[in-house]
Every structure is written in structure tokens, then in C-alpha cells.
Amino acid sequence: MQETASMHVIQRTRAIYNQLSEKEKLIADYMMKDPQRILHSTINQIADDLTIADATVFRFCKRLGFKGYQAMKIALASELVNPIKDIHETITEEDSEYDITQKVFKANMNALEQSKELQDKQIMKSVVDVISNARSISFFGSGGSGIVAMDGQHKFIRTGIPSHAYSESHLQVMAASQMSSSDVAILISHSGSNKDIMDVVDVVQQRGVTTIAITNLAKSTLAKRVDYCLYTTAQETEYRSEALASRIAELTIIDALYVNYCMKNQAQSKEAIKKMREAISLKRM
Numbered sequence: 001m002q003e004t005a006s007m008h009v010i011q012r013t014r015a016i017y018n019q020l021s022e023k024e025k026l027i028a029d030y031m032m033k034d035p036q037r038i039l040h041s042t043i044n045q046i047a048d049d050l051t052i053a054d055a056t057v058f059r060f061c062k063r064l065g066f067k068g069y070q071a072m073k074i075a076l077a078s079e080l081v082n083p084i085k086d087i088h089e090t091i092t093e094e095d096s097e098y099d100i101t102q103k104v105f106k107a108n109m110n111a112l113e114q115s116k117e118l119q120d121k122q123i124m125k126s127v128v129d130v131i132s133n134a135r136s137i138s139f140f141g142s143g144g145s146g147i148v149a150m151d152g153q154h155k156f157i158r159t160g161i162p163s164h165a166y167s168e169s170h171l172q173v174m175a176a177s178q179m180s181s182s183d184v185a186i187l188i189s190h191s192g193s194n195k196d197i198m199d200v201v202d203v204v205q206q207r208g209v210t211t212i213a214i215t216n217l218a219k220s221t222l223a224k225r226v227d228y229c230l231y232t233t234a235q236e237t238e239y240r241s242e243a244l245a246s247r248i249a250e251l252t253i254i255d256a257l258y259v260n261y262c263m264k265n266q267a268q269s270k271e272a273i274k275k276m277r278e279a280i281s282l283k284r285m
Contacts, residue, residue, distance in 0.1 A: 008117060009076045010035060012064050015118040015231045018223050020063065026050045027060045031076075039077055043069040108248045111234040115249035118231040127228050128260040130210050134184040136162035140172050141188035142196045148188050148214075148250045155258040159265065160272030169196040176200045181208035189213070190232075190246055192220025201225050214253055216246050 013028045020028055030050060031038050038046065046069075047054045057069060066072040091100055131137060137156055141149035146167025153165035166172045179185065185204045189197045192215040201222065204211060211226040216233060223229045230253050234245035262269040 008114065009064060009072060009079055011114065011233060012117060015233065016063065016120065018229070019120075020060070021056075023050075023052050023056045024060045024063065026052065027057060035076060035080060039073060039080070107234075107245050111232070111245040111249050112252055114234070115232040115246070115252070118233060119253075123228055123230070124256075124260075127212055127230065128257065128264060130212070130228070131161075131184055131257060131261055132264050134161065134210070135180070135182035136164065137184050137186060138175060138179060139163070139165040139186045139188065140176075140197060140200050141165075141167055142169065142172075142194050143167075144244070144247055145188040145190060145194075145197075145250070148247060148254065149186075151251055152186060152188075152254045155254055156261070158273055158276055159258070159261055159269045161261075161268075169199070172196060172200050173203050176203035176209075177207070179204055179207050179209045181210075184210045184212060186212045186214065187222060187226065188215070188250060189220075189222055190216045190250075192216065192222035194222075197222060198225070214250050 010032055013032060017025065017028055027046065027050065030046070041049075043054050043057050046057050061067075061069050061072040064072060066075065091103060095103070137152075139149035139152035141147070146165075149165040149167055153163045156163035164175065166175050176185065185200065187197050187200060192213070198221060201211060205225070211228070213222050213226040213229045215222050215229065215231065223231075232246040232249035232253065234249065
């Protein structure tokens with residue numbers, strides 16, 4: 001992750017919260033409660049206030065992608081002075097169709113940009129490694145997330161690895177019950193608290209299945225339960241829920257996983273794509 005003043009410090013902290021140690025969470029809570037206090041404190045003062053070592057504060061800054069405490073303060077100061085602009089400009093009755101279209105595009109572009117900043121280099125590598133060694137991949141999602149799950153199957157069926165997508169609650173748990181420790185379950189839920197998806201987690205974990213979540217909220221039940229978590233972020237407005245905007249980021253994460261898999265398994269993927277194209281050619285007039 002590049003260290004820039006535009007990095008969203010608080011947003012990033014929320015996204016990786018569950019990955020922090022208990023002492024690092026103390027720093028995170030401290031900063032999110034009163035970020036201005038961070039700006040006016042030295043690393044020693046923060047450590048003294050929280051009764052922790054200076055090194056713990058330093059490690060926390062590194063976890064966020066900064067070289068040290070001062071670099072994090074600079075980014076945080078920029079964020080507080082120039083707060084993240086509401087990515088969804090207010091849509092008014094005076095807006096033309098073109099204006100509304102522009103605002104929707106801007107919303108999606110910002111959702112992608114902000115979600116990109118949340119991706120963790122090591123977690124992405126681990127997820128790609130897990131998928132590359134899987135016997136099969138099953139995507140689970142309900143409602144709008146079910147559409148994203150179908151896209152996941154549509155992508156990965158091109159790789160030659162058996163891929164499935166389930167959006168109906170009964171089929172989800174039935175399929176989950178047939179999975180094994182050689183399989184991977186990718187669970188998609190914007191809220192991270194969907195009961196149907198949590199039922200799937202219960203079943204696949206009993207079967208020893210590796211679990212990967214794509215979700216928006218770092219503190220959600222889903223994020224706490226799975227082996228790996230990939231985060232998205234978006235903001236909500238009167239006419240468009242954050243779940244709709246984050247769907248673009250969810251689809252992009254799946255695209256990234258697909259391309260990574262193909263690059264890691266080039267021979268297999270090229271052969272699978274060749275067979276697929278030959279089969280699809282039968283549909284052309």
C-alpha cells in the first residue's frame with residue numbers, strides 16, 4: 001500500500017479492526033473516538049495514556065501502511081482538514097438525466113477507489129493461494145449479493161476449477177453440507193450479518209471448509225467468523241443504498257481473484273478457456 005496523505009486513516013482502521021491485537025485495538029478505539037487528540041500528542045503520550053509500549057503504537061502505524069507515527073499523523077491531519085467528500089453528491093429535482101448519470105458514475109468510481117485502499121497485500125496473497133489449491137469453489141450470497149455470487153461462478157467456471165453459486169437459502173445449506181476441507185467457500189454479504197449466510201458459515205466450518213468473506217463492515221459477525229476477509233466500502237444516500245454502490249467493488253474483488261488465479265495457473269486456465277470458447281462457438285450462427 002502506498003503511503004500518501006490521501007490515505008483514509010480512520011476508514012482503513014475500521015476495515016482491519018478485527019485483525020488487530022487487543023492492544024492495537026485500544027489505539028484504534030482511542031483514535032476513532034478523538035482523532036484530534038492524536039494530532040496533538042506524541043507517540044510517548046499516546047503510549048502513556050493507554051499504558052502500552054511505544055513499540056505497540058509504532059506497529060499499529062505500520063499495520064495501517066505507514067512508515068511510522070509521524071507519517072500517520074500527517075495523513076490523519078489531511079483527512080481531518082479535508083474530510084472525504086461525500087461520494088454521492090445530493091441529487092436534486094433540478095438535475096438533468098446527464099447530471100444524475102454523472103453522479104452515479106462518480107459514486108461507483110469512489111467506491112472502487114476507497115475499496116482499493118482497503119485491500120491487504122498479504123491477505124490477498126493468502127486468499128489466492130487458498131483458491132489455487134482448492135478442489136472446488138462455491139460462492140454464497142443472498143439478494144443482491146446472490147447476483148455477485150453468480151458472477152463469481154461465471155468468472156471461475158472459465159478456469160477449469162469446479163465452481164458453483166447458491167443464492168437460495170435451502171440450497172445454500174444443502175450444498176454447504178456436501179463440501180469438504182479441500183473446498184473453498186466464498187461468502188458475500190454487504191452487511192456481514194445476513195442470517196442465511198451465517199447458517200452457511202456454521203455448516204461449512206463443521207466440514208472444515210476454508211472460508212473467505214467479501215463484506216463491507218469490519219466489525220460484522222461474518223468478518224469475525226471467517227478465515228479470510230476482503231473488504232469493500234461505500235456510502236449511502238437517499239436514492240441509493242451503500243449496498244448498491246459496494247456491489248461494484250464486490251464484483252471488482254472477484255475480478256481481481258479471477259485474474260490472479262489465471263496468472264497463477266496459466267496452463268490450466270488457458271486450456272479451460274480454449275474448451276469454453278469452442279463450446280460457445282456452437283451457439284453462434
